[in-house]
Amino acid sequence: GESVGLHLPTLSVQEGDNSIINCAYSNSASDYFIWYKQESGKGPQFIIDIRSNMDKRQGQRVTVLLNKTVKHLSLQIAATQPGDSAVYFCAENKGAQKLVFGQGTRLTINP
Amino acid sequence: GAVVSQHPSWVICKSGTSVKIECRSLDFQATTMFWYRQFPKQSLMLMATSNEGSKATYEQGVEKDKFLINHASLTLSTLTVTSAHPEDSSFYICSAVPGGYRETQYFGPGTRLLVL
Numbered sequence: 001g002e003s004v005g006l007h008l009p010t011l012s013v014q015e016g017d018n019s020i021i022n023c024a025y026s027n028s029a030s031d032y033f034i035w036y037k038q039e040s041g042k043g044p045q046f047i048i049d050i051r052s053n054m055d056k057r058q059g060q061r062v063t064v065l066l067n068k069t070v071k072h073l074s075l076q077i078a079a080t081q082p083g084d085s086a087v088y089f090c091a092e093n094k095g096a097q098k099l100v101f102g103q104g105t106r107l108t109i110n111p
Numbered sequence: 112g113a114v115v116s117q118h119p120s121w122v123i124c125k126s127g128t129s130v131k132i133e134c135r136s137l138d139f140q141a142t143t144m145f146w147y148r149q150f151p152k153q154s155l156m157l158m159a160t161s162n163e164g165s166k167a168t169y170e171q172g173v174e175k176d177k178f179l180i181n182h183a184s185l186t187l188s189t190l191t192v193t194s195a196h197p198e199d200s201s202f203y204i205c206s207a208v209p210g211g212y213r214e215t216q217y218f219g220p221g222t223r224l225l226v227l
Contacts, residue, residue, distance in 0.1 A: 008152055032214050034215065034216075036218070041221070041223070042220055042221060043115075043117075043204050043206075043218035043219050043220045043221045044155070044204070044206075044218045045218070046113075046215060046216075046217060046218075049214075049215060089154060089155070093214055097143055097160075097208055097214055097216070098145070098157060098160065099145075099157070099216060100157075101154045101155045101156075102154065103153075103154050104154050
């Protein structure tokens with residue numbers, strides 16, 4: 001039969017603006033979360049991670065927020081640049097070092 | 112640091128042939144590597160966990176006799192797609208975890224397989 005691909009959520013942002021990408025995770029017992037960036041035709045690139053004993057963690061131009069109450073994770077990218085255009089995935093630790101990936105969000109930076 | 116390579120980056124083969132994909136950790140040792148496949152516009156799906164010196168652990172629904180995994184050293188894991196068919200066409204990505212109790216996976220650049 002015909003296979004139907006998922007439609008990635010998309011987000012368009014003007015260059016220089018801030019962007020927020022959201023992710024809902026499934027397992028309340030997950031204690032480690034990672035955001036990855038994937039450019040077309042490439043493997044995922046580590047951006048930032050956070051453990052469940054933290055609510056917020058900052059990196060260079062990126063901030064990850066974790067709300068365990070509602071099982072929600074977000075990635076904030078400040079002062080977006082054209083090179084930030086990519087698909088962003090959140091991932092949660094499933095145990096035994098396994099990761100479960102979210103569906104991804106396609107971020108497009110408009111000049 | 113934490114660089115992972117894959118070879119080849121893309122491959123086209125005829126239906127029925129076998130294809131081997133290599134995954135190497137270049138600047139660290141990896142006791143554990145993972146193999147994923149990704150269809151267009153979809154997320155990564157874990158296929159199997161590759162452990163150095165032991166048999167791979169496959170996810171539910173993944174045929175171990177079709178996707179052979181060998182993790183013979185701390186820096187190399189191979190995935191062989193046996194008797195490939197067009198439905199095996201996909202983007203195959205490996206990741207590696209540095210030794211010790213670490214959780215961050217570092218990904219290779221992926222291998223695009225097209226089976227004709």
